[in-house]
Amino acid sequence: MLYLERFSFLDEDTEWNVCAAEKHTCYDSFYPFGVLGEKELGRVVFEPVTIFYGGNGSGKTTALNVMADAVGARRQAPYNRTSFWQQYVRRCRAQGVWQRAENVAALTSDDVFDYMLDIRSLNEGIDAKRDEVFGEYQDAKYAHFQVHSLDDYDRLKQMNDARRHSQSRYTREHLMDNVRTRSNGESAFWYFTEKITQNGLYFLDEPENSLSPARQKELAAFLADSARFFGCQFVLATHSPFLLALPGAKIYDLDRTPAQTACWTELENVRVYRDFFKEHEKEF
Known part of the structure; x- marks a missing residue:
């Protein structure tokens, strides 16, 4: 054509x-x-x-x-x-x-070069967010917390989620995977x-x-x-x-x-x- x-x-x-x-x-x-x-x-x-x-x-x-x-x-x-x-x-x-x-x-x-930089930047953001989720998991799993109203429901749900799962599974469910990197x-x-x-x-x-x-x-x-x-x-x-x-x-x-x-x-x-x-x- x-x-x-x-x-x-x-x-x-x-x-x-x-x-x-x-x-x-x-x-x-x-x-x-x-x-x-x-x-x-x-x-x-x-x-x-x-x-x-x-x-x-x-x-x-x-x-x-x-x-x-x-x-x-x-x-x-x-x-x-x-x-x-x-x-x-x-x-x-x-x-x-x-x-x-x-x-x-x-x-x-x-x-192509810009594409690879974008992937690298995206993965760096995901890695930084992963560290944040790790901290969130530890805080939720071992927190002492009492429900006082419906406003506390989301926090209670997060605590229960953390206590039911391992850190790796909790992180996988709350964070997207790294974009696959190639040569x-x-x-x-x-x-x-x-x-x-x-x-x-x-x-x-x-x-x-x-x-x-x-x-x-x-x-x-x-x-x-x-x-x-x-x-x-x-x-x-x-x-x-x-x-x-x-x-x-x-x-x-x-x-x-x-x-x-x-x-x-x-x-x-x-x-x-x-x-x-x-x-x-x-x-x-």
């Missing part, structure tokens, strides 16, 4: 003209102007899986964020932007029917597979971060199945050879100028992996 069919970025001349008109300002950066124009990215034509590849500083994350903002993708974690961000986004052109998607979202490794890689994989639902348009920024090679292969299989069988479209920025090798993916190589489509086996980072393993082939 194609919810986003084409996207036009600004050319270098347009970027230069906009920046020239702002030279009288106090700004020393016009980001994202000056990043993608020199790549001559021009118009992007999408497939169910479209990948932006490039080294650090190549502009792939900038391109992803611009496209996500242009179609109003939901997002949680903050991202790099300046006072000129919306000026740039408004000048770009998106074509497609993304309004028909059931979910349009940008998911990044920063979202960074497990949390990242779980996060993406939970957030990605059918019939959606998703912008994924380096989702391989924190994932082991085996988990990256699992994520690649999940994305391939979601695109093939569940009506999803994906736009990724990635270095991962496992994601770059997704069947049928269209790859834009931003390490080249002008940026152009390429086969995953032609990409520099992939060839670095290949050459490394060939050098050590006898050790296997």
Whole structure:
């Protein structure tokens, strides 16, 4: 399913003209102007899986964020932007029917990190509350208390509850369990597979971060199945050879100028992996 069919970025001349008109300002950066124009990215034509590849500083994350903002993708974690961000986004052109998607979202490794911090904070709160319940149990079980009116009913009920149960059972019944914690890689994989639902348009920024090679292969299989069988479209920025090798993916190589489509086996980072393993082939 194609919810986003084409996207036009600004050319270098347009970027230069906009920046020239702002030279009288106090700004020393016009980001994202000056990043993608020199790549001559021009118009992007999408497939169910479209990948932006490039080294650090190549502009792939900038391109992803611009496209996500242009179609109003939901997002949680903050991202790099300046006072000129919306000026740039408004000048770009998106074509497609993304309004028909059931979910349009940008998911990044920063979202995973924030999720893990939220879980940790929640569990810390539960642990603190547990200590409070322990004290409440001891106080209720051994308190000397007499009922004088109906106002004392709740206190009497608490005392009886404490005296009928062990401390551990009393605590379990009065406190929610800790949220299950996972390793960074497990949390990242779980996060993406939970957030990605059918019939959606998703912008994924380096989702391989924190994932082991085996988990990256699992994520690649999940994305391939979601695109093939569940009506999803994906736009990724990635270095991962496992994601770059997704069947049928269209790859834009931003390490080249002008940026152009390429086969995953032609990409520099992939060839670095290949050459490394060939050098050590006898050790296997």
